[in-house]
Amino acid sequence: MSAHCQLTGAKPGFGNQISHSHRRTSRxxxxxxxxxxxxxxxxxxxxxxxxxxxxxxxVDSIGVEAAVARxxxxxxxV
Numbered sequence: 001m002s003a004h005c006q007l008t009g010a011k012p013g014f015g016n017q018i019s020h021s022h023r024r025t026s027r028x029x030x031x032x033x034x035x036x037x038x039x040x041x042x043x044x045x046x047x048x049x050x051x052x053x054x055x056x057x058x059v060d061s062i063g064v065e066a067a068v069a070r071x072x073x074x075x076x077x078v
Contacts, residue, residue: 003030005052006071006078007059038064047078 004011010031016024032053040047042065049071051059059067068078 005055007055010052
């Protein structure tokens with residue numbers, strides 16, 4: 001699965017790796033994506049989410065119920 005966040009939609013960025021001799025080769029900047037398990041009280045079950053570090057902080061501030069609602073509004077499956 002590609003490295004993207006279910007909540008924030010963060011995806012890899014692309015750029016160049018520049019060596020000491022200044023040769024450029026393409027590279028990929030992946031977001032810091034973690035798999036995290038949260039208890040969803042409304043459904044009485046755990047959900048596993050693939051979140052970036054920023055997405056984990058967002059869940060901590062808005063709550064897991066609101067975060068799951070945002071993911072579903074974007075068309076994501078939980």
